[in-house]
Amino acid sequence: MTDARTRPPSQADVAALAGVSTQTVSRVANDSTNVDGETRERVLSAMRVLGYRRNSAARALATGRFHMLGVITFDLAAHGNARTVEAVSRAAQAAGYAVTVAGAEEPTEGAVRQAFTRLSGQAVDGIVIVEAQILDRPGLQLPPGVPVVIADGDPEQRFASVDINQAAGARAATTHLLALGHRTVWHVAGPQDSYSARRRAAAWRRTLEDAGAPVPPLLFGDWTAASGYEAGRALAARPEVTAVFAANDHMALGVLRALHEAGRPVPAEVGVVGFDDVAESAYFQPPLTTVHQDFEEVGRQCVALLLEQIATGRSVAGTASLVPPRLVRRASSGPPG
Structure with a gap:
């Protein structure tokens, strides 16, 4: 007893x-x-x-509710993905929900379906898919019955989505460097299969064209500091380069090192701007001017859209919310020497 x-x-x-x-x-x-x-x-x-x-x-x-939300992500090591998952988890916890994460090894339809089925079997009430470049493929269908919200891109607006306004952030970075007096701005873009990278590169190009500035050839990286370093070495060898916008802070860090090794001081000779505002960016040498992304707000809005669908039983597909970024000015950007 x-x-x-x-x-x-x-x-x-x-x-x-x-x-x-x-x-x-x-x-x-x-x-x-x-x-x-x-x-x-x-x-x-x-x-x-x-x-x-x-x-x-x-x-x-x-x-009829389990108070559990699922998250599918393709690369949890990526800064933006990790911050988004963390933000969704915080927002879910504040609403009385737990979160379970399913990783998809590659952005294929089969991998997404497998992760979706795995989460559905764990009795989740709704699912957030992070950085869903898989949705660029027309005709992708997900099993019905579980509400879905996309964080970081749904070009066809088949689902509700929440994202940082990538175009506004890239525009702010490029405009900042042009306003300092640089003739043009070179860009180290992210991977070509990344929805975020493509939007940032497209906005960079449009901003230069609208300003009547020359559009230099793109250089591509893979979000890592090592790839930024390789692009930075190529840029450092070109004396006409006076301003660089890197698509994320880690690649900007690699660019900074390459310029330093080439004897091209930042910002006296070359201005550099990143994107993300990682915690370490304020302690780069020099401290990095960058674009801050409000991942907390992304998480709150993703969870709010899921809870709305769970509570009402109505789809909010096609709802697209853009969270504004902001430029953080530090010592790595200045007028051309």
């Missing part, structure tokens, strides 16, 4: 302490709306005092 002093508190214990019925405690535990505010607070207070924990399985049976 279980000792009453050691058994976990029950709904009957909570009801007795709060002075309500066990049915009322059950309604509060299942987030029912037909409980007035004062009574709900009294029950929640009794739960806290007794250390009562809600039975998640029973709650799911009663409400």
